[in-house]
Amino acid sequence: MSDRYASFANSGPGRALVKRLGLPQPPLLRRFRPGDPLVTGPVLLGAAPGGRLDEPVRKMLTIAGVGLDGGPPWSALVFDATGIADTAALHPVYEFFHANARTLGPSGRVIVFGTPPEACSSPREATAQRALEGLTRSIAKEFGRGMTAQLVYVAPGADEFADSTVRFLLSGRSAYVSGQVIRIGHVLSSPMTDWAHPLDGKVALVTGAAQGIGAAIARVLARDGARVVALDVPAAGESLARVANEVGGTALQLDLTRPDAPSTLAAQLDSRHGKVDIVVHNAGITRDKTIGRMSAEQWDAVIDVNLSSQERINEALVPLIPEGGRIVAVSSTSGIAGNRGQTNYATSKAGVIGLVQSMAPVLAPQGITINAVAPGFIETRMTARMPVAAREIGRRMNSMSQGGLPVDVAETIAWLAAPGSAGITGNVIRVCGQMWLGA
């Protein structure tokens, strides 16, 4: 699971050699540890005239104890572009990033705020706002050194609901999230949040929790205050117990493809906790073959475990999810872009995106959000077994020149699960270091 090349390239002699040969230089990414401040230095705010978000963001950062002057270097460049109502008025975005491009420290952050094109009041405004996506994705590819850049579309009326997202993006929690477009919508109320333990009092179910990404999710949700119910198949019972013990949660051995699994699960959660606030659909399998060589069993198993079982479980659990509940499903960049040898897996993971997008409006009236994360190349036992050439291509072909860690996926899920993220639903967030492969 270790990335020996990255360790070497960040050693003294390695750094020099890598530079000389023009090889990729994977930067050391800033990752969150409990007690870390939100940012490593002051944040520079900029805005185009007429923006809605400069004030709320300024207030929020001040409350969070973030300095707004003293740079360069800056730890983040935050630009409010919501005031731009015409492409002829895009110039201030250029001016801000042109002037400050070289003032950002390593693992620095770029956040551009916009209005969702679909919520704009004229085609001219929608066009200008949509254009910001090209800017942000290009900056994310250009800046390097572990910096990330995102476009955050905040719907009119939702100006006060961006805190949880801004905190996630500024912090080391979002180390491997870059080049993403996030949509924040209107919510009736944004609950006050204990930012150190946002999940206090929440019950969280994590499927596929015995190892890898699932175990990391259990750890991060527990760290953030949740009581974790760690679920996996009976065969993984031993490692599942270890994870459950480690996070002070409970282990639940269950094969989710069994016909009675949803009702069994619902009954267990109901009797033990009386509710489930957070459901993380992480369980998934691969059975890679080109479609001509793939058996019917390989197709059916992947579709059932990765997709259909999520639907059945949601149906059984929704009655147990209170207002403020959260469902987060794990998709994949393969589900977005397709992948050779993975027709079954890509179909299932594309379906997860459909599930999230089609259920979001259904669950919204109950105050429940549903989102997906789509990991790219993540360092796990699975990827460690890949052939070396394929592994190195997957690892390096992204704006971070390295694979992500399971904790990066887990942090992204914890952000979406937080009470402050009530305005985010139907989103698909890639955790891929801005992987260059895509649809």
Next chain:
Amino acid sequence: MSDRYASFANSGPGRALVKRLGLPQPPLLRRFRPGDPLVTGPVLLGAAPGGRLDEPVRKMLTIAGVGLDGGPPWSALVFDATGIADTAALHPVYEFFHANARTLGPSGRVIVFGTPPEACSSPREATAQRALEGLTRSIAKEFGRGMTAQLVYVAPGADEFADSTVRFLLSGRSAYVSGQVIRIGHVLSSPMTDWAHPLDGKVALVTGAAQGIGAAIARVLARDGARVVALDVPAAGESLARVANEVGGTALQLDLTRPDAPSTLAAQLDSRHGKVDIVVHNAGITRDKTIGRMSAEQWDAVIDVNLSSQERINEALVPLIPEGGRIVAVSSTSGIAGNRGQTNYATSKAGVIGLVQSMAPVLAPQGITINAVAPGFIETRMTARMPVAAREIGRRMNSMSQGGLPVDVAETIAWLAAPGSAGITGNVIRVCGQMWLGA
């Protein structure tokens, strides 16, 4: 502009060497020539139970003289998945492609029909239909040998309006279009079409027509029957005149960034033709620099030429566009994925996507469609000047292992411009050989 590697790799000794070294083997793509039949052999139709499109497609292919038995080999595999209302019912898609994966000839075609998830009657159905995207994109990456695969979402009630799209996708016109998702919506009437000369009687404006992709667009639209008004800047007057003469059209020298350009253009079109049926926004420039080194002029010029001028021209020309009119704008894969050194270009091309998506509903009541094409790596004088490593990466990193030709972009535009494409609006179609780079 020539791809010497592809020529070599397709020669006798080259083919053997390339195979032995495991280098990419760019297949020779089947491209359309006037008089060509739609397909090179029979087409295999399949359907999941309860589909809407099997009958209309069968009828359409029969009218077009396409054989529906006699294979393998088949020239196309066409599957109607509109009957799939649940992920548990995805199995027939696997069965069809598993059984027939190896029966498709070189430059064969895969078309999967679905229902747009947003038009499905339940989340379960929407999820299953959205899952098809992962299947189609994976097949497009898997099949090789110049084969293409697309997912065509046909809205309920629009079953009769897919002809123009099916013809485009089956034919050699779509040689470099793969891995795309196309949406066909309901229209009041689908005019009868002369498939050999679908643009007879139409007046088509093509901007940036003096060379490269623009010249190819002028040629293909003229071939399909349009009277072409070829527009470019005065400095390109000589080559512009050559193109205009070649296609039997007229040349119009105009700098589109001049404040009076839209009104001048409208007046010219009005006095000469009294209308303009087809507007192709192809004019575009690049001024590549990282944003820290980019001058204000470089930013402003690219935004203005590639984006704002399109908005101004649309505003001036829409009164001259009759019912059945078509606007097609040229975007770019850089506008979708972002690109290092192209913040200005990517912003402008992302804006073009916003323009098309925001104007589509505004123009729909007038019977005018507006769509974008997003070229990937296209062999032009511009790409011929790229450094060799960057050029080879751009050329090979797609499912065709080669760059596209200007004519591939032109054919895609001609399809969108055809009367039979009335149900397609607000779409963004990549002409990129399923470039692996993406958002």
